[in-house]
Amino acid sequence: MNKINEYDIQFLIEKLQKGESIPEDYKYKLFPTKQKEYELVYAGKMRKEDILANEDGVFPVPLQVEKVFNGGEYPSGDNDWRNMIVFGDNLQFLKTVYENKDPLIKDKVKGKVKLIYIDPPFGTGDEYDGGNGKRAYTAKAKGAEFVEFLRRRLIVAKELLSEDGNIFVRQDHHFGHHIKLILDDVFGKQNFRNEIVVSKSNRIKTKGKKFLSWHDLIFLYAKSSERIFFNHITKSRGLEEWRQMDNDGEQWSVVPEHILHLHSGKNIKYDEDGNPVSRAKVILGKEFLPPIGRRFPSQETIFELEKRNAIKLNSNKRPIMLKPDEIPLTDDWTDISSYSSTTNYPTENSEELIERIILSTTEIGDIVLDFFAGSGTTAVVAEKLGRRWIVCDIGKLSFYAMQKRVLTIEGSKDLENPKKKYSKKARSFVTINTGLYNLKKIFELKKDDYINFVMNLFEVETIDKKISGIKIGGQKKDGYYVLVYPYWQFRNASVDEEYLEDLHSHIGNKVGERLYIIAPANYVDFISDYHEIGKVRYYFLKVPYQIIKELHKVQFKKFRQPQSKRNVNDLDDAIGFHFIRQPEIESKLKVNGKTAEIQITKFLSNYLEEDTGMDLGNFESLAMVLIDKDYNGKEFVMDEFYFAEDLLPNKKEEETEDEIKKELKHLKKISIPLNKEDCGDRIMAVYVDIYGNEFKEVLSIKK
Numbered sequence: 001m002n003k004i005n006e007y008d009i010q011f012l013i014e015k016l017q018k019g020e021s022i023p024e025d026y027k028y029k030l031f032p033t034k035q036k037e038y039e040l041v042y043a044g045k046m047r048k049e050d051i052l053a054n055e056d057g058v059f060p061v062p063l064q065v066e067k068v069f070n071g072g073e074y075p076s077g078d079n080d081w082r083n084m085i086v087f088g089d090n091l092q093f094l095k096t097v098y099e100n101k102d103p104l105i106k107d108k109v110k111g112k113v114k115l116i117y118i119d120p121p122f123g124t125g126d127e128y129d130g131g132n133g134k135r136a137y138t139a140k141a142k143g144a145e146f147v148e149f150l151r152r153r154l155i156v157a158k159e160l161l162s163e164d165g166n167i168f169v170r171q172d173h174h175f176g177h178h179i180k181l182i183l184d185d186v187f188g189k190q191n192f193r194n195e196i197v198v199s200k201s202n203r204i205k206t207k208g209k210k211f212l213s214w215h216d217l218i219f220l221y222a223k224s225s226e227r228i229f230f231n232h233i234t235k236s237r238g239l240e241e242w243r244q245m246d247n248d249g250e251q252w253s254v255v256p257e258h259i260l261h262l263h264s265g266k267n268i269k270y271d272e273d274g275n276p277v278s279r280a281k282v283i284l285g286k287e288f289l290p291p292i293g294r295r296f297p298s299q300e301t302i303f304e305l306e307k308r309n310a311i312k313l314n315s316n317k318r319p320i321m322l323k324p325d326e327i328p329l330t331d332d333w334t335d336i337s338s339y340s341s342t343t344n345y346p347t348e349n350s351e352e353l354i355e356r357i358i359l360s361t362t363e364i365g366d367i368v369l370d371f372f373a374g375s376g377t378t379a380v381v382a383e384k385l386g387r388r389w390i391v392c393d394i395g396k397l398s399f400y401a402m403q404k405r406v407l408t409i410e411g412s413k414d415l416e417n418p419k420k421k422y423s424k425k426a427r428s429f430v431t432i433n434t435g436l437y438n439l440k441k442i443f444e445l446k447k448d449d450y451i452n453f454v455m456n457l458f459e460v461e462t463i464d465k466k467i468s469g470i471k472i473g474g475q476k477k478d479g480y481y482v483l484v485y486p487y488w489q490f491r492n493a494s495v496d497e498e499y500l501e502d503l504h505s506h507i508g509n510k511v512g513e514r515l516y517i518i519a520p521a522n523y524v525d526f527i528s529d530y531h532e533i534g535k536v537r538y539y540f541l542k543v544p545y546q547i548i549k550e551l552h553k554v555q556f557k558k559f560r561q562p563q564s565k566r567n568v569n570d571l572d573d574a575i576g577f578h579f580i581r582q583p584e585i586e587s588k589l590k591v592n593g594k595t596a597e598i599q600i601t602k603f604l605s606n607y608l609e610e611d612t613g614m615d616l617g618n619f620e621s622l623a624m625v626l627i628d629k630d631y632n633g634k635e636f637v638m639d640e641f642y643f644a645e646d647l648l649p650n651k652k653e654e655e656t657e658d659e660i661k662k663e664l665k666h667l668k669k670i671s672i673p674l675n676k677e678d679c680g681d682r683i684m685a686v687y688v689d690i691y692g693n694e695f696k697e698v699l700s701i702k703k
Contacts, residue, residue, distance in 0.1 A: 004029050040185040042144040051152050052098070052159070058152075060096040061088075062456040063104045064441060066431040069407065069635065081108065083427065085379065085406070086392035087399040087692075088434030090371040093392050094156040096434065101456060104432070109390065113160045114229070114366035117357055117378055119170040119349055120150055147178055153371065154186045160369065164229040166193070166361045169219045170349075172200070176217040187221040193228075194220040196331045198338035198353065216338065218357075231360050233329050241323040242312070245283070251295035252277045259299070263287050283311060283319045297321075329356070342412075345375035345401050346565065354381040355415055362387055376402030383426050384415050392434075396561050396688045400626055400638045403431060407637055436692050439544055439579050443520065451484050454518050458482070458541050468506040481511050482541075485519035495540065496525040504533045516541055544579035560690050561623035563660045564645035581606035582695045583621070585687055589699040591676065596701060598625075598672040598685060605689040617665035619644075621689045625672060630680030631698060638686075642672060676701065 004012075008029065015022055022030075046056055054060075068082065084104075086093050096102055100110045154167075161167065167187070171179045184192065196218040222228045255263055255276045264287060267280040280289045281296040284306065290296050297305075305311045310322040333356065340350040354377050358368060364386040370378035373391035379402055382389035391402055405412070406426045414420045445453060451473065455462060460474035460482045467481075474482040483503075485495055493499070495517060507515075514537050521542040530539040586602035605621035622644045629639045645651060645660050647670050655663075674683070679701050687695045 040181050042147055044144055044148050046148070046152070048155050051155050054095065056152060058089075058091050058095060059459055060099040060101070060456070061092050061435045062437075062453050063093075063096060063102045064433045064437050064453075065104070066433050066438070066441075068428065068430050069403075070426055070428045081388060083379070083383070083388060083406075083429040084390045084392075084432055085373075085376075085399065085402050085429060086390065086432045086434055087394075087396070088392065088432075088436060089394055090392045091153050091156065093434050094153060094160065094371060098156050098159050103452065104430075109367065109369075110160055112162055112367055113369045113390075114162055114165050114362045115358060115368045116157055116161065116165070116167040117170075117354065117368070117370050118168075118372045119347065119374065120372050121347070121374075146175070147182060150179070151182050151186060154182065157369075157371065158186060158223060161223040163224055164227040165223045166229070167221050167223075168196075168357050168361075169221075170198075170216060171219070172216050173213055176219075180219060183219055183221050187223070188225075191222045191225050192219070193222055193230075194331045196220060196333055199334045199336075200338070215334065218333075229361060231363075233356065233360050242314075242320045243323055245296055245311070245319050245321045246290040246294035247297075248293070249295050250279065250293050252279055253298065256299060284313065288319055329360075340377070343375045343401055343405065345397070348375040349377045351377055351381050351413070351415065354378055355385065358382060358385055358387060373402060374398055376405045380405050380409055380412065381415070383409060384422060396692055396694070397624060397626070397641055399431070400636065400641075400686070403636070404638045407635055435578065437579050442543060447488055454484060454541075454543060455482070457543075458516070458518060460516075460518075467510050470503070470507055472511075476516060478514075479512075480514040480516060482516040482518065485517055485523060487520055487523050490523075494523045494525050495519050497531070500531055500533060500538055503538075504536065508534060508536050511536060513537065514539060518543065561688055561692050562643065563623050563657055563664075563690065564643050564655070567657065578691070580693050583687060583689050583693055585695045585697070587685075587697070589683075589701065591701060594676050596674040596676045596679060598627075598674070598699070600625075600670040600672075600687075601668070603670075603687060603689075605691065605693065607689075607691055607693070619667050619670065620661045620665040621691075622647075622664060622670075623688045623690045626686040626688065627672070627674075628684040629674065629678055631682045631684040633682070636684055636686065636696070647672065 008026070012022060012026070050056065063086070066087075071082075097105050097109050100106055154169075157167070167183075169179060169183060180195075197215050198218060200214055200216050252269065252271075254271075255268065255278050259282045260268075260276060262282045262285070263276075263278055263280060267278050267287065267289060268276050269278070271277050279295070280287050281299055281302055282288075283296070283302055288296070296302065302311070305321055308322075311319055314320045333353070336352040336356070337350045338353045340348045342348065358381060362368060362385075366387050368378060368382040368387045368389045370390075371392040373379065373393045375398065376391060379389050379391045383406065393399060393402070406429060409426045410421065410423050412422050414422045442450065442453060452462075455474050458476070460476055462473065463475050465472040465481075470483070472481045473484045476482055513535060516539045518541045521544055524540050524542055526540060530537045532538070583606065584602060584604040585600065587598060587600045590597045590599055600619075603619050603622045605616050607616075607621075609616050609621075624644060625642045625647070626636075626638050627640045627642075628636050631637075644664055645655060648660070648663055649667075650663075652659075682698050682700050684696060684698050687697075
């Protein structure tokens with residue numbers, strides 16, 4: 001370690017006295033790295049402690065149940081557990097589970113997850129064009145920004161694992177070496193277990209002056225090297241392989257009486273008890289002698305092999321045996337396909353791959369988590385294998401793709417026999433919104449549930465306190481008190497000046513300089529963010545919330561939905577929370593003979609463009625349209641999806657999102673053709689804007 005000498009001390013004093021910067025070289029002399037051999041350093045790296053303390057501006061948010069599926073008909077088997085499909089930013093969700101307060105997950109998940117599998121969207125099968133080096137995919141996060149994006153999630157995820165839990169992380173050759181360093185940094189290099197090689201795809205690109213890229217990498221880490229759970233599993237050899245029957249080591253063994261007549265006298269000896277012993281064995285009805293210094297399997301084993309037709313004679317008339325079909329699994333998994341295309345979802349992981357991962361590191365009933373869930377393969381395979389599961393994704397397409405796969409699981413292939421169908425309904429599961437909420441559902445909550453929800457929403461610690469007889473429900477981290485306005489008691493009243501004056505007369509000199517009041521927005525008469533009486537500011541935390549900028553270090557930010565398929569794997573962060581505002585839609589279903597067509601003439605979002613603050617033009621904010629062609633009146637089961645780009649009349653290749661928006665706002669009408677014969681009596685269409693807001697409608701087809 002470099003130590004500071006007298007010269008260094010004088011040099012630093014002079015620099016400080018002159019107000020000059022200290023050279024970068026002195027960083028590690030002044031603050032040497034302890035215990036680690038090396039340290040991962042890059043721009044924007046936050047301390048683990050700050051991430052877990054939400055200093056990155058991302059906070060836990062309440063979980064809002066959207067719908068319970070198969071609740072009565074196909075129960076979960078555990079009254080206190082339902083499998084979960086979560087829509088929202090995965091870092092917010094992970095922090096909610098880490099906080100361990102929300103009643104949906106309290107004491108059920110944190111520290112109990114046996115397996116995490118993730119296939120992050122940056123570099124998961126997406127390729128560079130070998131000819132000119134241009135990326136064939138776009139990603140909002142690059143370099144150090146992506147490294148930190150993933151590291152923050154891994155730091156929180158590690159806290160959710162059980163002590164004997166494991167994590168598998170998939171990456172391609174572009175970023176795999178970076179991911180390995182991140183995992184070493186978060187989990188510790190001593191907990192690295194394997195680097196697994198999997199086949200990338202069936203696409204072969206021959207351009208470029210380099211070898212063809214044919215594999216992806218999956219990194220396996222344990223949470224702790226002291227408690228590792230691992231099932232040794234095997235794989236099929238695939239091709240028949242035969243080998244010599246003899247092994248090292250000479251051996252004499254007792255000859256069974258019923259085959260003694262098949263042995264020649266010259267190969268028989270007698271032991272001290274008078275039993276006939278021999279090196280020779282009877283194989284396929286004849287006596288064979290192994291080479292000197294070698295031995296055959298036991299006679300009992302030979303008879304078992306003969307029953308399975310696993311012994312034959314080679315061209316030299318010597319016995320050979322079939323190698324076992326099942327062999328230990330190594331870190332080379334190129335014998336199976338790692339991607340699939342059953343859902344038309346980009347980078348869909350294969351069921352064979354996820355089955356192998358789940359079987360190797362979990363048992364029935366264990367919790368499996370995937371927070372880059374994509375098409376939902378992890379949920380489907382975990383369900384088939386009897387594991388509990390939680391999947392999360394930021395994309396609406398992913399949310400509905402996962403929902404469909406689980407709802408229709410009985411028609412998918414069986415894992416043990418792919419020629420058969422699984423033929424079982426999924427156990428009860430729940431769909432959850434996090435960070436983007438349905439306002440109506442909030443006000444339908446019972447009183448105590450409503451109070452818990454809004455307290456969690458605004459990061460309020462519950463306290464049991466009264467000031468001058470008035471109940472104070474909570475306290476924010478800045479130390480100031482919070483009051484939840486009991487609107488259910490005062491349906492015809494509101495938070496107005498008279499209410500505040502009366503409140504102030506009782507507690508004004510006892511609450512400090514600030515009091516927060518949580519109330520429905522339509523129960524607050526003030527347009528301003530706060531009202532001041534004397535030395536006390538009464539801040540209004542309205543539901544739905546309009547952000548009070550001075551109260552937040554980092555301003556709220558919505559996560560966006562893609563308008564084209566190639567951007568479905570873009571990375572995005574959400575800050576804060578938002579409320580669903582349905583887009584305005586004007587549409588009709590036109591039926592003509594064997595064809596039907598959804599005609600959309602109006603699509604307007606009720607949000608401004610976040611970057612510019614400007615109104616979004618007609619169709620400009622349309623992200624995608626999802627269609628259930630035979631709606632059963634209960635569940636939306638997606639059959640088709642169309643990104644906004646797909647609906648352009650003159651679609652061009654490689655358009656940017658800005659170019660797509662520009663073309664969309666010049667359209668007068670959007671048409672979606674359907675084959676009438678493929679449709680039931682009713683179809684459901686879900687229109688989604690770039691901020692994840694939806695409008696759903698059911699359209700009837702007269703046949």
